[in-house]
Amino acid sequence: MNALVLLNPKAGSGRALRQFREIEPLLPTLLDDFLVATTSSAGEITKHLESALAAGYDTILAMGGDGTNFALINALAQFPGHDFTIATLPMGSGRDWARTLKIPQDPEAALRWMTEATPRPVDLGCIRYDGQSQRFLNVASAGLSGEVSRRTNVPVKRPWTFLQATITTLLEFDALPMRVTVDGKVWYEGGAFLLAVGNGQYFGRGMHICPEAKFDDGFLDVVLVERMNKLKVLAALPSLFQGTHIRRADVHTRRARHVLVEAIGPDLGIDMDGEMAGGRRVEFEVMPHALKMLINS
Known part of the structure; x- marks a missing residue:
């Protein structure tokens, strides 16, 4: 090699x-x-x-x-x-x-x-916002995660940095009104803490946000956490690390090739593999088998 x-x-x-x-x-x-x-x-x-x-x-x-x-x-x-x-x-x-x-x-x-390992084709995600276009390998998201990304964008990160920023943001963050269209059909409209779109399964240093995502199936996994009481959100936080949050009635999941998120109120914070941005209209789209990667499985 x-x-x-x-x-x-x-x-x-x-x-x-x-x-x-x-x-x-x-x-x-x-x-x-x-x-x-x-x-x-x-x-x-x-x-x-x-x-x-x-x-x-x-x-x-x-x-x-x-x-x-x-x-x-x-x-x-x-x-x-x-x-x-x-x-x-x-x-x-x-x-x-x-x-x-x-x-x-x-x-x-x-x-x-x-x-x-041996070379295998893997998918990528493409995210477009405010006239910009980026690719992501792992998870891109809108909502609370954009603020967490801002708080964790510090020179020195400790093992507890991501969890501390998540809890602090949860206590201060208000669910954002948004409209989510999946593969051309309106899927959700209302307040939401988070919309995550995963090619990979984890973000935020071990949170199992998209536990069923596969990086080579030609789809992105969509997870939406709707508005709920903040104490309820904090109580549900451990399930996010276990990947069991998707069983909750206030958490919605889909597989999609294209996702459009539109802000109904304030701008949406965006996180892309740990990089932060923002916008009012955010599109996510899968790029099937766009990259060749060494995989050992």
């Missing part, structure tokens, strides 16, 4: 660099040839991909977090027709995509998992 090793040294509040140094001696024994490139911005990733093409590398090994994956798949959009294979080693704070793929959390075990 000839690979461009794309390292985000700032991922995981700097933990990625330390973990990379631990496994660096293993790389020559597991890869035929490789080039290490460090990056902290999408612009840098584009330049590194150009270098990979020039050197004949066909595999990109991303060492970072969900934000690194997000930046990478959007940079890849600038190289249509080039058949890169992507692999991810989880070194970020959330590591939610890795949970769906069951990639080991230990870096050495994850590296060996990757070398035993």
Whole structure:
């Protein structure tokens, strides 16, 4: 395997660099040839991909977090027709995509998992809002999660950062009125805390938001949490980690190829694989088998 090793040294509040140094001696024994490139911005990733093409590398090994994956798949959009294979080693704070793929959390075990994996086509999601278009690999959402994303966008994240931000936001956040259209038909209209659209199953550092999502079935899984008493929401929070929240009467689920969310009141906060944005009209659409990724299953 000839690979461009794309390292985000700032991922995981700097933990990625330390973990990379631990496994660096293993790389020559597991890869035929490789080039290490460090990056902290999408612009840098584009330049590194150009270098990979020039050197004949066909595999990109991303060492970072969900934000690194997000930046990478959007940079890849600038190289249509080039058949890169992507692999991810989880070194970020959330590591939610890795949970769906069951990639080991230990870096050495994850590296060996990757070398035993085979290329498989996976879906991507496309999200459009306020004239912008982005791709997402894992989960994109609107509502409360946009505010949680803003609160967790801090230089140093602790293990409790996501949960603390979620609880604080729940106590302060008012459900937003929205209209949700799924595959051309109005599906829900009213107040909602959250609308999540998943290609992967987890977000927010281990919340099992879309427990039935499959990353290669040509669909996105839609989960909507409607307005409810805040104490009731807090009491239901443990079920979100267990994936049992979808059994509740006030939680609605669908599988879809296209989802349109329109704000009836205030603008909607948006979260895309941990990156934040906002808008009044937000579209989600599946991109079937748009990416080739190393999967060990």
